[in-house]
Amino acid sequence: MCAQPVRHVLGLSGGKDSSALAIYMRDKVPDMEYFFTDTGAELPETYEFLDRLEGFLGKKIARLSSERDFDHMLMVKDNFLPSPNTRWCTRELKIEPFERWIGDDPAISYIGIRADEPRDGYKGKPNIQPVFPFKEAGLGIADIQRILAESGLGIPDYYKWRSRSGCYFCFFQRKSEWVGLAKHHPDLFERAKAYEKKATDGASAYTWSQGETLDQLIARATEIEAESEKRALRSKKMTWQEILAQAAEDEEDESCLICSL
Ligand code: SF4
Structure with a gap:
């Protein structure tokens, strides 16, 4: 009897590390x-960066989505927003579609965690074996920059105002990044407010950002931007390689593992 073939899968978040790993x-x-x-x-x-990446890879990137969208899930959760302590969004919108796509197939999942990062990757179903090529090869942020530069792809434009990929309303984003969302995508900011x-x-007493509503946050935009002087400099003077190095420094908080790969 033939052994079931092993699938090799690589999850893209639209962020720098998983993109570099795909390359x-x-x-x-x-x-x-x-x-x-x-x-x-x-x-x-x-989405724009994934389209470019698809061209570089010469292969379609499978787009997986949950059977129930965010709006439906929010209704089921009685409008309780997801938060760092109750990350139902990760399970419902990221992990569940991935595990459904793999099914019971044996699979090796290639994960873009760098050698200079302390975090672990997704550990889920026993038929999915995670591997960490960057960790194994000792590759860090400078190597990710080099891989992206040599490919000619560069980085997604959101890195000018935000340090990671993910949902526009992601509660892991900093207050200065909410201000960036309001500036770059006022329509999405309004949706998050709604x-x-x-x-x-x-x-629910939860707000997206700790301790204040988005209305209160945006009323303090000038103050928040002044506090975040480093990030405010990004779009003006820095090269994308410098932006990337700073984004790596900004990763100290624990974001969603499968979302930020
Ligand atoms: S990116 Fe943020 S909001 Fe979106 S699923 Fe991941 S943790 Fe949740």
Whole structure:
């Protein structure tokens, strides 16, 4: 009896590390399957970068989505916004579509965690074996910069104002990044505000950003930008390599593992 073939899969978040890993692995594993779990709430810059990456890889990136979208899930959760302590969004919108796509197939999942990062990767179903090529090869942020530069792809545009990929309303983003969202995507900022209003009008006291509503946050935009002087300099003077190095420094908080790969 033939053993079931092992699938090789690589998840893209639209961020620098997973993109660099896809480029790094392109000629090493010819039958690699690339995927992106689309929450339906990603930034336009992410979709644009994935299209470019697809061109570079010469392969389609499978777009996976949940059977139930964010709006449906929010309704089921009685308008309780997800938060760092109750990250139902990660399970419902990222992990569940990925695990459904793999099913019971044996699979090796290539994960773009760098050698200079302390975090672990997704550990889920026993048929999915995670591997960490950057860690194994001792590659850090400077190597990620080099891989992206040599490919000619550069980085997604959102890195000018935000340090990681993910949903436009991601609660892991800093207050200065919310100000960036309001500037770069006022429509998405308004949508995030609408979700928040529904939540705070109902049973939930959660706001997207700790300690204040988005209205209160944006009223302090000048103060927040002044506090975040480093990030304010990004779009003006820095090269994209410098932006990337700073984004890596900004990763000290624990974001969603499968979302930020
Ligand atoms: S990016 Fe943020 S909001 Fe989106 S699923 Fe991940 S943790 Fe949740």
